[in-house]
Amino acid sequence: MNKLYYLFIAAAGMLFSCQSQTQTEEVQSDSTAVVLKEGVQMIPIQTPKGEFKVFTKKVGDNQTMKVLLLHGGPGMSHLQYANFKDHFPQQGIEFIWYDQLGSAHSDQPEDSTLWTIERFVDEVEQVRTALGLNKDNFYLLGQSWGGMLSMEYALKHQDKLKGLIICNMMSSLDEYEKYAKEVLGPQMPREVFAEVMEIEKKMDFENPRYMELLMKHHYPQHVLRMPLDQWPAEINQTMEQVNPNVYVFMQGYSEFGITPGASLKGWDVKNQLKNITVPTLVVGATHDTMDPKHMEWMSTQVANGRFLLCPNGSHFSQYDDPEHFFPGVIQFIKDVDSGSFGK
Template sequence: MSAYPTVEGQVPFEAPNSGRPCSTWYKVVGDLEQSTNYPLIALHGGPGAGHEYLASLMDLVEQYSIPILFYDQIGCGRSTHLRDKMGDADFWTFDLFIAELDNLIDHLHLRSRGFCILGQSWGGMLAGMYAARRPEGLRKLVIAGSPASFPLFVEGGKRLRAALPSDIQKALEEGDRTGNFDTPEYERASAIFYAQHVCRVSPLPGPVQQAFANLKDDHTAYNTMQGPSEIVVDGSLKDWDGSEQAKNINVSTLLLNGRYDEVSELCVEPWFRSIPRIKWVVFENSSHMAHWEERERYMQLVGRFLTSY
């Protein structure tokens, strides 16, 4: 249980073409009124992984007095689920998630106060495209473990797979060929890939396990936008490249990834080339979740970045 002021709520959200009333669940940890630091909005990955696996960011509340706004994006967790939208690429778009984020920011009256955003994985892609629109109130941006280009993400993934033992490669290739991702062989091979390139903490922290549980419970957005797994990318994002839009980002940006990250330097580097005011840090002992794998250093880097003006 948090020792800091915590407020939870639901915000009505008119999701375009959803055909029903929707809502976004959120939680604010820390004191929005009393803190002298800008609040941080945490954008989770997936899409559909939910907010829980970002729980380690609460260190920033304790160590740097940064209030944090967590929320479950539409389609997962405690927000409205839309399972009937499976495969509807016209519904699951950046515009949908940006509209939801704007709706939440306006509900909590954060524009005039100012705010920062940290996006992890898919959340960093969303954060980058949101920042590229130069929204009123945005002060700083953190992009963590996020590809700037999905074709480059796929290419980087192929290189990582090529370094795996031959039997693991063969099991993954067989799943790709047949489309059967539920065999024991494929699940074992995927688990080995994930243990090396998604989270190297063993056993997996409970909040990270919850992210996988969220995706298993409702993979509508994930399957539509990405595909059936981190390894097989055939969703609507497969050709996405945000590097051109990223040139419009006009706030100071901290770019993070891990040395063993499934989001390899190949697909992270375009952020660095495109965003005018940016610093890039690679965590040498981490994969995709440095906020757990090198938690202390991660919080120090992010906390100092967000509180230095």
């Protein structure tokens, strides 16, 4: 998951505020409007709690290669994909930025019954329909929580897909937690990891020491491999935009697993991967918060898979290893489009 929740923002907001302000007015969401500016649509979504609108913005135009981007969090924003504009258009690939319900420029209802995987899957299907995406042109790319959502969507609606791209997400949260605690945590100095685990044991997540330790010993190593003061403005802004009501309800506070009581606790689809038959690319990174070996294994479990490793990357591998991330993703899209994938 993208684990930089609102406590990170509270700790780092002053550091990032100056460099992110220039982007805060990119789009002002007006829920009464359908089209706000060129390429932008506010799409009405029907839910058990009524109708809401979600933000999308189309970049480029291609009749056979259209990529819908599912952001992480839950409750973050499309800005984690801001640098896609520097790579996809040059290759003639259309893509759609999209803020899920509860996120950034989309409506943000305060009703926790909306924050379920099943409802988010239904939301993606409604977005697909509204945008006119179908099995002849529709590629779905999800990263972190978006990767979970993309797997769940494919398991229910893969007949609508042309290609699936799962980035930086394992198929089992229990196995993720095991990897975080047994592999990533011990990479910290022993006394640091012991202190972090003690804070987690006490559920003392408001303790500023927790974020202080992680910002020094975890985030620049496994989330985005740059010094914190060099993180791109759009990444800082997507962190500032996180909706804690969605994030905490679904996955909790912990950086080394899912907090007990959070709704995603125990999520696991590894035994269902074999049911995904659509061409699938799984993207992992050597320094990721997610186990790259598990993600490579995932690519062998789907019926028609390929694995892409970003050797210099971490959880945001599109930013710290674009030299591998973008050529690999673009090649997959073009191979599927040309009919040469798997041949």
